[in-house]
Amino acid sequence: MSAAVGAPALRARRRRREGGLRAALTLLAGSLAVVYGGCLMYLLLRGGWKALAVSYYAMPKVGVQGEDVARFLLAALYYGGLASLVLRVAVGVVQRAAPALSLPRHTLRNATLGVALLGALFARDHLPRFLLFLPSEVRAGGGVGPQIFNTLYLAVLSTAVTLPLGLGAALYVARFARSGPFVAALRTALDTLASLPSIVYGLFGFLVFVVELRAGYSLFGGALVLALLNLPVVVGIAEESLRAVPREMEEASLALGATPVQTAFRVTLPYAWPGILSALVLSVGRVFAESAPLIMTAGTTISRGSAYSFDPFRGGETLAVHLWYVNSAGLSPDKGDVSAGTAAVLVLLIVVTNGAAARLARLGGPSGPRARRILQA
Amino acid sequence: MNKAVAASPSVLDAAAPPRMRRRGRSYEGVVRGALAASGAVVVVATVAMLGYLTWAGVRGIQAAGLGELLFGTRWRPEEGLFGGAPLLVGTLTSALGAVFVGAVPAVLTAIWLTELAPPGVKQGYRRLMEVASALPSVVYGWLALMHLVPLMGRVAAALHPAHERVGGEGLATASVLLGVMIAPTVLLLSLDALARVPQPLREASLALGGSVLDTAFRVVLPCAWRGVVVAVFFGFARAAGETMAVQMVIGGARQLPSTLFSPTTTISTQVVMDMQNARPHTPEHDVLFAMSLVLLVLSTIIVLFTRAIARGRP
Numbered sequence: 084m085s086a087a088v089g090a091p092a093l094r095a096r097r098r099r100r101e102g103g104l105r106a107a108l109t110l111l112a113g114s115l116a117v118v119y120g121g122c123l124m125y126l127l128l129r130g131g132w133k134a135l136a137v138s139y140y141a142m143p144k145v146g147v148q149g150e151d152v153a154r155f156l157l158a159a160l161y162y163g164g165l166a167s168l169v170l171r172v173a174v175g176v177v178q179r180a181a182p183a184l185s186l187p188r189h190t191l192r193n194a195t196l197g198v199a200l201l202g203a204l205f206a207r208d209h210l211p212r213f214l215l216f217l218p219s220e221v222r223a224g225g226g227v228g229p230q231i232f233n234t235l236y237l238a239v240l241s242t243a244v245t246l247p248l249g250l251g252a253a254l255y256v257a258r259f260a261r262s263g264p265f266v267a268a269l270r271t272a273l274d275t276l277a278s279l280p281s282i283v284y285g286l287f288g289f290l291v292f293v294v295e296l297r298a299g300y301s302l303f304g305g306a307l308v309l310a311l312l313n314l315p316v317v318v319g320i321a322e323e324s325l326r327a328v329p330r331e332m333e334e335a336s337l338a339l340g341a342t343p344v345q346t347a348f349r350v351t352l353p354y355a356w357p358g359i360l361s362a363l364v365l366s367v368g369r370v371f372a373e374s375a376p377l378i379m380t381a382g383t384t385i386s387r388g389s390a391y392s393f394d395p396f397r398g399g400e401t402l403a404v405h406l407w408y409v410n411s412a413g414l415s416p417d418k419g420d421v422s423a424g425t426a427a428v429l430v431l432l433i434v435v436t437n438g439a440a441a442r443l444a445r446l447g448g449p450s451g452p453r454a455r456r457i458l459q460a
Numbered sequence: 461m462n463k464a465v466a467a468s469p470s471v472l473d474a475a476a477p478p479r480m481r482r483r484g485r486s487y488e489g490v491v492r493g494a495l496a497a498s499g500a501v502v503v504v505a506t507v508a509m510l511g512y513l514t515w516a517g518v519r520g521i522q523a524a525g526l527g528e529l530l531f532g533t534r535w536r537p538e539e540g541l542f543g544g545a546p547l548l549v550g551t552l553t554s555a556l557g558a559v560f561v562g563a564v565p566a567v568l569t570a571i572w573l574t575e576l577a578p579p580g581v582k583q584g585y586r587r588l589m590e591v592a593s594a595l596p597s598v599v600y601g602w603l604a605l606m607h608l609v610p611l612m613g614r615v616a617a618a619l620h621p622a623h624e625r626v627g628g629e630g631l632a633t634a635s636v637l638l639g640v641m642i643a644p645t646v647l648l649l650s651l652d653a654l655a656r657v658p659q660p661l662r663e664a665s666l667a668l669g670g671s672v673l674d675t676a677f678r679v680v681l682p683c684a685w686r687g688v689v690v691a692v693f694f695g696f697a698r699a700a701g702e703t704m705a706v707q708m709v710i711g712g713a714r715q716l717p718s719t720l721f722s723p724t725t726t727i728s729t730q731v732v733m734d735m736q737n738a739r740p741h742t743p744e745h746d747v748l749f750a751m752s753l754v755l756l757v758l759s760t761i762i763v764l765f766t767r768a769i770a771r772g773r774p
Contacts, residue, residue: 101671105576112569112577116585119592119644122603251498259492260499269499272506278763279756280701282728286735286752287509290516294740311505318502344491365594372596375703375732403596407704410602419606426599433594441587 123430130427133213133420141208142215145228149391153232154207154215161210162202164435167195213424218385218405223417227425229390233302233399234432237381238370240306240395241313245366248310249317250359256318257325258347277315284308285376292380300382300398308376313366320365324358325351361443368436371429374403383408402429513749513756520750523743529750535714535725537734537744544727544751546716550631551726551755553717554706555699557635562643562699563692570650570688575676586651593644601705604637609709612636616721626721629711634726637709638702642695649694653687654680690766697762701755703728727755 144150170191177184216226252269260266285308292304328351336346352359382398389397400408406425409418521529524542532543573582613628620626657680665675681688711723712733731748738745 097671101673104673108568108572108576111565112572112585115565115569115643115647116588118640119588122595123588123591126599126603248498248501251495252502255495255499259495265496265499265503268503272503274763274767275510275760276502276506278697278759280697280703280728280759282701282703282731283513283752283756284509286731286749287513289735290512290749311509314502342488344488348491368594372594374596374598375728378704378732379735403598406596406602407598407708410605410708422602426602429596429599433596434591437591437594441590 123434126423126426126430130420130423130425131431133424134211134427134431136211137206137209138212139209142210142212144208145215145217147217147387147390149393150228153228153391154210155203156235157214157228157231158207158210159199159203161214162206163195163199166198166202167191170194214428217387217390218400218421219415221414223415225415225417225421227402227405227421227428229385230400230402230405230425231428232391233381233385234371234401234403236393237302237306237309237377237399237401238367240302241309241370242363242367244307244310245313245317246363249314249362250321252314253318253321253325253359254347254352257322258351259343273315273318276311277319281312281373282375282379284312285379288376288380298396300380300384301396302381302399303395305377305381306395308380309370309373312373312376313369316369317359317362317366320362321355321359324355324362327358328354357443357446361440364436364440364443368433368440371401371432371436372403374401374407377401377404378407383412402432510756514753516746516749517753517756518750520743520746520748520753524747524750529747529754533716535730537738537747540743542743542747544754546714547725547727547730547751548754549716550710550724551700551728551758554631554634554638554710554726555696557632558638558642558699559692559696561636561639562641563639563646563695566643566647566695567650567688567692570647570654571676571681573651574654575672575680586648589644589647593648597641597702597705598708600637600641601708604633604640604705604709608633608636612721620719620721623719625713625723626719627711627723629709630721630723631710631717632720634706634710637705638699641702641705642699645698646691646695649691650684650688653684653691656687657683686769690770693762693766693769697759700762701728701759703732707732727751 174186174191212224213226214231215228216224217228218230219225252273256266256269288304288308292298292301298304332350332354333346336350337343341349377400381401381404383400383404384398385400386397389399402425406422406429409415409422409425413421415421528542529544530548531545532541533545534541534543535546573585577585609628611628612630612633616626616628616630616632661679661683662675665679666672670678706726707729710725710729712725712729713723714725714730715722717724731752734744734748738748
């Protein structure tokens with residue numbers, strides 16, 4: 084550094100080297116962004132058309148039990164998501180053009196819900212064929228209807244386990260635990276869980292549910308295994324957001340005569356809620372993405388009889404597993420298209436959950452709107 | 461950090477006056493008990509899981525012998541040959557390759573983002589990488605199967621024209637795929653580590669006449685090295701544990717790779733594949749648990765190592 088002080092030639096050489104290095108780093112970062120951005124765009128464009136194109140003609144029923152309910156739910160999600168996207172963009176454009184114009188507070192949400200309901204009631208047979216039909220093993224034209232249903236249902240099941248367990252453990256560690264060996268054990272357990280490869284969870288689920296209990300492949304087993312897999316993340320983020328709650332607020336509540344449990348549930352939890360929700364949404368994203376543990380616990384099959392059944396003790400394939408299965412064991416001639424469509428639906432789900440988690444995380448914390456509203460009230 | 465948190469007395473307990481605590485005791489006690497119970501369930505589930513897998517793994521080790529599992533070179537469970545070396549070598553080399561392919565560019569990009577990037581780029585880049593790190597591994601696997609495998613096949617044919625057992629599916633393809641998969645995670649973690657370096661250190665270096673890059677490589681990176689190393693090891697662990705995506709591109713040949721482009725296999729891949737065929741309570745079945753126990757021990761070693769590094773953080 085000091086050698087260059089009096090030597091212009093040396094300094095010029097150094098500057099050139101510095102410029103070259105900078106350019107190289109920028110190029111590297113740029114190409115990385117192009118690779119990942121390109122992957123995302125490719126995935127969305129290649130399969131997006133198949134997965135999202137609404138059809139003019141009503142799709143015939145497949146004739147599987149529960150199909151109507153599944154179509155209703157899927158249509159609500161589909162049209163609701165579409166309406167939310169379009170309305171948001173439209174409102175953004177209008178507000179940029181005419182900043183004085185302001186919408187009443189819940190108009191956007193109500194409009195989205197309205198469109199979702201209308202779509203689910205009247206246009207549920209006009210969804211893309213790919214989203215409605217059953218998969219086909221050997222012929223072209225298979226869909227991923229049951230897979231979408233299974234994926235979402237599995238997310239609900241697994242969250243139903245993660246939420247109480249994770250929240251309870253986080254609340255206990257953050258607010259009620261006395262320091263001691265039990266907390267240390269809990270932390271060690273969570274650290275261990277966080278470090279295990281996901282295949283290990285799958286093996287455990289397989290050993291317990293399939294081998295020992297002879298229960299066969301079931302969504303229930305998959306949900307339990309994924310809940311275990313998600314616990315470290317959920318407890319970690321939830322604990323962090325619980326600890327971020329200002330002490331003054333809790334002390335104020337205690338000073339007013341509330342008990343510690345009342346304080347925890349009426350003050351601490353509502354304040355920390357956005358952070359906790361964002362952790363849950365992230366864990367749902369992992370449920371969408373995991374494949375290895377599910378192959379070993381929930382199986383790789385869709386049975387025609389129970390394709391849309393709410394029975395948690397049946398086996399069922401999720402979207403990620405389907406993508407793997409089609410490419411490693413599928414025989415259908417259009418497996419490239421089916422994979423592309425499946426991948427596009429998966430990417431869409433991941434983008435949506437990630438966006439939701441980021442939004443929720445922004446709502447939390449001491450400067451978020453949620454905290455401000457509580458402080459004003 | 462953990463120690464400090466554990467040692468702090470519970471806030472609500474300390475703050476509540478004794479009378480309040482007595483009044484709502486029954487209800488309070490039940491809720492507190494439920495919260496503690498959920499913590500206990502987590503501990504019990506973890507212990508049960510590890511214990512159960514260890515128990516099954518030990519049976520497999522007894523059936524095959526530890527030396528054979530680690531150093532034997534022929535993995536043919538159907539013939540009673542349980543040489544786990546190809547699996548172990550495949551796992552380690554593909555993960556190591558992933559670190560070279562993925563982690564090094566990721567760390568360099570993290571440096572660019574914290575030190576050189578124009579303002580406004582960072583947030584968008586971060587968001588892109590968050591989505592990329594959350595993408596399902598099978599999606600990466602499918603992309604690699606469609607586009608990387610043919611490409612690598614041409615490279616392999618050019619490099620080893622005489623070799624007949626090389627092709628697009630193999631060790632190098634798996635390494636590149638894993639590198640692409642772990643890069644976003646490594647990047648995000650090292651970004652956090654680099655952001656923790658105090659600003660005055662950078663300013664001091666700049667004030668002494670150091671250029672931005674001098675500062676980045678001689679001040680910021682040495683300061684944040686622990687965090688960066690932890691990020692890289694995390695990436696390594698993720699690559700070593702990855703299953704389905706690797707299974708799609710590694711070729712599934714149960715042999716030690718002779719070149720970079722030879723098909724081979726990994727522990728997790730082989731476990732998933734063989735588990736479908738093995739009957740419970742046979743040596744073939746137990747040996748799979750023994751191999752996954754090896755994987756578990758490997759990841760535990762990595763975790764202990766990173767924890768030791770992270771503990772030294774100032």
